[in-house]
Amino acid sequence: MSTSSAVLSVEIGMSLAQFQLECSFRADSEVVVLFGASGAGKTSVLDCIAGFRAPRHGRIALGERMLFCSERGVNLPVRQRHIGYLSQQPALFPHLSVRQNVEYGLLDQPRPERDARVGSILERFGIAALAASRPAAISGGEQQRVALARTLVREPQLLLLDEPLTALDLRLKSLLLEAIFDWQRERAVPLLYVTHDQTEAYSLSRRVLVMEMGRVVADGEPRQIFSAPFSRERAALSGYENILDAVVVETHSALGTMTCRVAGTALLLESPLANKAAGEAVCLALRAGDILVATSRPSGISARNLLSGRIRVVEDCAGMVELRVRSAAGDGPETEFRVHITRGALQNLGLETGQAVWLIIKTHSIQFLRN
Amino acid sequence: MISPLLLSLKLALVTSCLLFVVGLPLAWWLAFTGFRLRFLVESVIALPIVLPPTVLGFYLLLEFGSRGWLGAFWQRFTGHTLAFSFEGLVLGSVIYSLPFAVQPFTAALAAVDRRLLASSASLGASSWRTFWRITFPLAFPGIVTGFALSFAHTLGEFGVVLMLGGNIAGRTQTASIAIYDNVQMLDYQAAARQSITLLGISLVLLVAINALNRKRNWRLP
Numbered sequence: 018m019s020t021s022s023a024v025l026s027v028e029i030g031m032s033l034a035q036f037q038l039e040c041s042f043r044a045d046s047e048v049v050v051l052f053g054a055s056g057a058g059k060t061s062v063l064d065c066i067a068g069f070r071a072p073r074h075g076r077i078a079l080g081e082r083m084l085f086c087s088e089r090g091v092n093l094p095v096r097q098r099h100i101g102y103l104s105q106q107p108a109l110f111p112h113l114s115v116r117q118n119v120e121y122g123l124l125d126q127p128r129p130e131r132d133a134r135v136g137s138i139l140e141r142f143g144i145a146a147l148a149a150s151r152p153a154a155i156s157g158g159e160q161q162r163v164a165l166a167r168t169l170v171r172e173p174q175l176l177l178l179d180e181p182l183t184a185l186d187l188r189l190k191s192l193l194l195e196a197i198f199d200w201q202r203e204r205a206v207p208l209l210y211v212t213h214d215q216t217e218a219y220s221l222s223r224r225v226l227v228m229e230m231g232r233v234v235a236d237g238e239p240r241q242i243f244s245a246p247f248s249r250e251r252a253a254l255s256g257y258e259n260i261l262d263a264v265v266v267e268t269h270s271a272l273g274t275m276t277c278r279v280a281g282t283a284l285l286l287e288s289p290l291a292n293k294a295a296g297e298a299v300c301l302a303l304r305a306g307d308i309l310v311a312t313s314r315p316s317g318i319s320a321r322n323l324l325s326g327r328i329r330v331v332e333d334c335a336g337m338v339e340l341r342v343r344s345a346a347g348d349g350p351e352t353e354f355r356v357h358i359t360r361g362a363l364q365n366l367g368l369e370t371g372q373a374v375w376l377i378i379k380t381h382s383i384q385f386l387r388n
Numbered sequence: 389m390i391s392p393l394l395l396s397l398k399l400a401l402v403t404s405c406l407l408f409v410v411g412l413p414l415a416w417w418l419a420f421t422g423f424r425l426r427f428l429v430e431s432v433i434a435l436p437i438v439l440p441p442t443v444l445g446f447y448l449l450l451e452f453g454s455r456g457w458l459g460a461f462w463q464r465f466t467g468h469t470l471a472f473s474f475e476g477l478v479l480g481s482v483i484y485s486l487p488f489a490v491q492p493f494t495a496a497l498a499a500v501d502r503r504l505l506a507s508s509a510s511l512g513a514s515s516w517r518t519f520w521r522i523t524f525p526l527a528f529p530g531i532v533t534g535f536a537l538s539f540a541h542t543l544g545e546f547g548v549v550l551m552l553g554g555n556i557a558g559r560t561q562t563a564s565i566a567i568y569d570n571v572q573m574l575d576y577q578a579a580a581r582q583s584i585t586l587l588g589i590s591l592v593l594l595v596a597i598n599a600l601n602r603k604r605n606w607r608l609p
Contacts, residue, residue, distance in 0.1 A: 067510060068509075068510075069506060094509070095506070095509040095510055096509045096510070096511075096512050096513055096514060097512075098510075099512070100510065101510070102506075102507075102510045104503075106503055108501070108503040108504055108506070108507040110504060110507075110508075110521075110522055111504075111526070112525050112526060121508070121511050121513070121521075122511035122512050122513075124513075124517070125512075167511065168510075168511075171511065171512065
């Protein structure tokens with residue numbers, strides 16, 4: 018079987034429940050992280066490449082092979098795509114032993130070759146001792162290793178990993194990642210790794226594609242992507258409910274923080290340090306779910322921003338409660354914060370309109386936007 | 389001459405084997421189709437559960453007789469009518485017991501985790517291989533249940549056989565009809581003998597199915 022590296026090129030469009038997916042990118046024999054919030058369309062893209070669903074239009078090619086092309090009416094069945102797919106669930110065949118699971122994808126190969134390949138991959142992933150066990154009898158980490166061996170033993174020309182290690186503990190995770198990346202380096206095939214975890218996206222690869230609402234909105238090195246301030250539009254799309262104009266009052270480079278005053282008020286917020294000077298205008302973004310509410314002034318707390326305010330509106334949204342809280346410094350002009358809490362918290366604290374509350378905001382939950 | 393009990397067993401075995409062959413593809417289609425009118429097909433298949441056997445038998449008699457489309461066709465090829473023959477009983481029983489095979493088959497096939505089927509496809513397996521290596525073994529307890537239920541149901545069949553086969557000793561006289569006959573002739577001893585045998589067979593069959601289903605319950609990882 019050929020293991021020559023093939024370039025993956027994707028250019029697809031389809032309607033999803035929430036939005037229109039329009040996505041195009043290329044991947045060489047490299048590790049590419051597909052990063053985005055859940056529901057951004059990452060898994061749909063993977064499913065289209067693997068062949069589990071068909072986009073409405075576009076084309077997907079792997080090297081010379083056309084996997085999907087709406088113009089030419091090509092839609093290669095999953096079984097002919099020769100792509101390795103691994104998701105969070107190992108999906109091992111429960112009635113087959115570990116060895117039978119691993120050799121499942123090689124049943125067309127002559128017996129001696131099949132045995133040799135299965136034997137060597139079982140050794141490589143340290144599961145040779147489990148060969149006769151049933152999946153139910155081995156641990157979650159071992160199951161995922163078996164699933165990986167079962168996928169890789171076929172020498173796929175492309176590897177798709179959909180948050181495959183989310184359920185595992187850190188030590189197991191790093192061991193498996195090492196095994197996967199070693200394999201990728203040897204075979205030099207493209208590897209797409211889907212995650213919604215920013216830390217993972219940072220550490221896994223030198224190339225990250227950021228997906229939002231079915232579109233690739235950024236493509237590049239993780240450091241450059243994640244430190245770049247993003248636009249107001251993107252902040253609103255990514256679920257930053259509070260966007261505040263502010264002015265830098267003072268920078269504390271030794272502490273890594275700055276003090277900002279919310280524009281038009283005397284309200285001061287401590288934010289992470291940014292490349293700004295005192296007096297400069299900035300734009301701050303804050304998720305409604307990142308603000309805590311207390312009914313009395315908290316003490317002995319590490320959060321640096323404690324604001325007193327009054328509840329103006331209590332609104333029941335899907336699955337949670339949105340509070341609109343007006344806050345001001347002293348008798349100065351007010352500004353309004355949107356705060357998300359659970360129904361349980363609302364009942365527990367007995368919150369209602371007009372009530373005085375304290376808002377607690379961690380310094381690092383404040384993000385800067387591009388002005 | 390074949391005894392009523394042996395005739396019943398033969399009829400039940402032939403019927404449940406045919407239902408395996410006919411019912412499995414039908415169940416597979418029902419379990420995996422995206423067809424919007426699937427519920428209509430399911431209703432038609434389930435009809436024999438609620439329909440009085442005499443009603444079903446009556447329509448089958450009309451159809452199997454020499455004036456029926458199927459009956460005429462059969463007569464042209466074999467020289468005898470489908471009604472009042474063993475073949476007619478088999479065909480009637482297949483229709484009568486269809487839901488007892490197809491419903492457990494469908495439930496068992498539909499319960500197989502779709503992710504396993506997706507894995508199988510992405511590992512290069514054809515639909516045929518996926519069915520015989522993954523779907524079928526995992527649905528096996530339900531398939532055995534369907535096989536045994538259709539067997540037991542055919543074994544105890546009365547109304548359809550009476551309407552369709554009459555009561556011809558050695559040809560269409562099954563155990564349940566023989567019991568009825570014996571009671572009519574006040575031969576309670578013979579009726580009791582045949583009844584206890586049928587009861588025993590049915591009970592053993594059901595116990596065996598349940599024991600099997602308890603043992604072959606794959607735990608999914």
